Amino acid sequence: MKDHHVHIGQFNDVYYIPTDILRIVVDAGIEKCYYSSTSSCKVGVTLGEIEKEIIDCTKQFSPDTMQPLLWYMPDYIRQGITVDKAFANIPYRGIKLHPRSHRWNLHDSKHLDCLHSLFGFADIHRLPITIHTGEDEYEWPCFFEQFFDKYKNANSILAHCRPLDKAIEMFKKYPQLKGDTAFVSKENIQTIINRGFKERLLTGSDFPITHYFGKKYGGKDISLEEQYREDILNFLF
Numbered sequence: 001m002k003d004h005h006v007h008i009g010q011f012n013d014v015y016y017i018p019t020d021i022l023r024i025v026v027d028a029g030i031e032k033c034y035y036s037s038t039s040s041c042k043v044g045v046t047l048g049e050i051e052k053e054i055i056d057c058t059k060q061f062s063p064d065t066m067q068p069l070l071w072y073m074p075d076y077i078r079q080g081i082t083v084d085k086a087f088a089n090i091p092y093r094g095i096k097l098h099p100r101s102h103r104w105n106l107h108d109s110k111h112l113d114c115l116h117s118l119f120g121f122a123d124i125h126r127l128p129i130t131i132h133t134g135e136d137e138y139e140w141p142c143f144f145e146q147f148f149d150k151y152k153n154a155n156s157i158l159a160h161c162r163p164l165d166k167a168i169e170m171f172k173k174y175p176q177l178k179g180d181t182a183f184v185s186k187e188n189i190q191t192i193i194n195r196g197f198k199e200r201l202l203t204g205s206d207f208p209i210t211h212y213f214g215k216k217y218g219g220k221d222i223s224l225e226e227q228y229r230e231d232i233l234n235f236l237f
């Protein structure tokens with residue numbers, strides 16, 4: 001079984017030690033995962049800091065099974081960090097975009113050029129490019145539609161499939177497009193299946209963010225390990 005959506009690093013006020021998180025994932029019997037570092041959302045973070053976390057992980061866990069994603073944010077453009085440079089340093093296995101945490105401006109030519117380089121890279125190397133989706137227009141499933149249209153060999157994945165109707169609309173238009181089940185309700189998963197897109201669904205947990213929210217908003221007091229065991233039960237659909 002594969003978890004297409006795992007995080008390591010700093011998330012708000014909690015630091016999730018990267019190798020500890022991957023150890024929990026492996027011990028739960030998950031054979032492969034995609035992971036990215038939420039430390040990317042820290043103010044003033046540098047790629048070097050993130051690379052240290054990923055290197056720690058790849059020393060212990062093969063990047064062919066526990067697969068790191070390059071979380072690319074627009075500020076890297078200003079820093080001169082290109083996708084080729086980033087991949088030359090670290091055995092990344094895909095790309096992550098998070099238009100809620102890091103806004104992309106499709107009217108800014110630098111942003112556009114950069115997005116073409118990212119999707120183009122994923123297209124050539126047939127890599128996953130996981131995109132956060134949500135309720136606001138700048139994170140809708142159709143926000144990056146022009147790139148789905150142009151780069152059909154990029155394995156674009158709509159994380160969270162939100163809003164559901166807009167995600168389904170994209171599935172209909174772009175046969176290569178997938179969605180992950182992270183924080184998708186059982187009801188919405190069923191709707192996607194009923195609409196004929198079961199094969200587009202990739203299992204994803206968003207662990208350990210599930211633990212963070214469960215504790216903070218659900219008053220849950222369980223271990224990370226227990227939380228993850230609950231998370232992967234949702235993979236059976």
Ligand SMILES: [Zn+2]
Nearest residue numbers: 005007206209
């Ligand atoms: Zn996530």
